[in-house]
Amino acid sequence: MGMVRTLSGIQPTGNLHIGNYLGALVNWVKLQEQYDAYFCVVDLHALTQRPDPEVLRSAVRELAIGVLASGVDPERSTLFVQSQVRQHAELAWIMMCLTPLGDLNRMTQFKDKSTQQPENINAGLFTYPVLQTADIALYRPEAVPVGEDQDQHLELARETIRRFNFTYGGDVFPEPKTVKSQAPRVMGLDGESKMSKSKNNEIGLFETDEETMKKLRGAKTDPARERRTDKGTPEVCNIYSYHGFFSTKEQRDEVAEGCRSASLGCVDCKKLLAQNMEAVKGPIRERAADLRSKPGQVDEILAAGAAKARKTAEETMVMVRERIGIAGGKA
Ligand code: TRP
Ligand code: SF4
Numbered sequence: 001m002g003m004v005r006t007l008s009g010i011q012p013t014g015n016l017h018i019g020n021y022l023g024a025l026v027n028w029v030k031l032q033e034q035y036d037a038y039f040c041v042v043d044l045h046a047l048t049q050r051p052d053p054e055v056l057r058s059a060v061r062e063l064a065i066g067v068l069a070s071g072v073d074p075e076r077s078t079l080f081v082q083s084q085v086r087q088h089a090e091l092a093w094i095m096m097c098l099t100p101l102g103d104l105n106r107m108t109q110f111k112d113k114s115t116q117q118p119e120n121i122n123a124g125l126f127t128y129p130v131l132q133t134a135d136i137a138l139y140r141p142e143a144v145p146v147g148e149d150q151d152q153h154l155e156l157a158r159e160t161i162r163r164f165n166f167t168y169g170g171d172v173f174p175e176p177k178t179v180k181s182q183a184p185r186v187m188g189l190d191g192e193s194k195m196s197k198s199k200n201n202e203i204g205l206f207e208t209d210e211e212t213m214k215k216l217r218g219a220k221t222d223p224a225r226e227r228r229t230d231k232g233t234p235e236v237c238n239i240y241s242y243h244g245f246f247s248t249k250e251q252r253d254e255v256a257e258g259c260r261s262a263s264l265g266c267v268d269c270k271k272l273l274a275q276n277m278e279a280v281k282g283p284i285r286e287r288a289a290d291l292r293s294k295p296g297q298v299d300e301i302l303a304a305g306a307a308k309a310r311k312t313a314e315e316t317m318v319m320v321r322e323r324i325g326i327a328g329g330k331a
Helices: 018-034 043-049 053-069 087-096 101-105 108-116 123-139 148-168 209-217 238-246 249-261 266-292 295-324
Strands: 005-010 036-041 078-081 143-146 177-180
Touching: 005 018, 005 123, 018 036, 018 053, 018 143, 018 266, 036 053, 036 295, 043 053, 043 123, 053 078, 053 266, 053 295, 078 295, 087 123, 087 295, 101 123, 101 148, 108 123, 108 148, 123 148, 123 295, 143 148, 148 177, 209 266, 238 249, 238 266, 249 266, 266 295
Parallel strands: 005 036, 005 143, 036 078, 143 177
Antiparallel strands: none
C-alpha cells in the first residue's frame, strides 16, 4: 500500500472528555481514511506522574476502548500500547544522547508540569519530549497530528531527527510534518482554560445525558443575562461555543438570534446542547459498554496492533543500530 504514514499518541490519564474527542479522536477517525495510521496509547509517558499500577492498567484499557468506540477502526489503523513495543524505550535512550540539555530546558510543558507536581519533578518529566521523539521516529511518519500545545515538542522532535540524519547519514528518517487538528481548542466548563482533567472542568465522553445536563446547569453563560428577559451576546458565551461543535448551522443561528432577542432562555439553550451532545455521546457510550463486556476482544486488537507496530519499529531499529554502531543491526 502506498499510503503516507501518520502517527499520533494519547496519554492514558483520566477519562476521555469531549476536548479529547473533538481535539484528537475525531481527527484520528478521519485520518485513517487517507493514511497508514499508527495510534499509540503512551503509557510510558504516563509514568512521569507515577500512577498507581492498577489505575494505570485500567486507564490504558479504558482509553483503548474509548478510541475504538469513537470510531478508530482496527482493520484500518494500527492501535497499540507503547509499552508493548520495547523499541520505544530503546530509541528514546539513543535520541537522548542526541538532544542538547539546553533544548529541553526551553520546554514550556516541563515548566508547567513542574509547577503542577512540585513534589515529583523527575528526570522522565524532563526527557518526556525525547520519548515522544522516539515514538515518532520509530514509525518514520510523514505527518504527526497534534494539538497546538504540542508544537514545541514536535519542533524538538524534528530537530533531533535532523541531527540524527546529519550525524549518521541522511536517509533513515523523513522529517515529520505537523498536521494541525482542525478543531480549535475546546474550553472547559469554567470557560477559562482548555478542557482538561487536571482543571476539573470537563464533560466526560462517557457521561450520560443527565450527568451532562447537571454540569451544564451550573455552567457560566453571558453574565449580561442576569434575568431571563435580559438580552445576551452569544459570542461571549462558552455554551454557544459548544453549540458550534454539536449543533447544526440552523440551530446555531436560532440560538444566536434567540439569545440576542431574549426569546430563548439559557436553560432551554443548554437543554438543546445536552441533547445534541447526547446524539454523539450516546452511541459511543454504547459501543464502549459493548467492548468492556468483551475484554478478550480488546486484548486481541491491542495484541495485533502491537505486533504490527513492533515489526515496523524493529525495521527502523535495525537501521538505527547499524548506523550508530551498537549490537542488533544488520552489520
Ligand atoms: N505528548 C503528547 C500529548 O500530551 C502525546 C504523545 C506522546 C504524542 N507521544 C506522541 C503525540 C507522539 C504525537 C506523537 O498530547
Ligand atoms: Fe449562552 Fe445560550 Fe444563554 Fe445565550 S442563551 S447566554 S448562548 S446559554
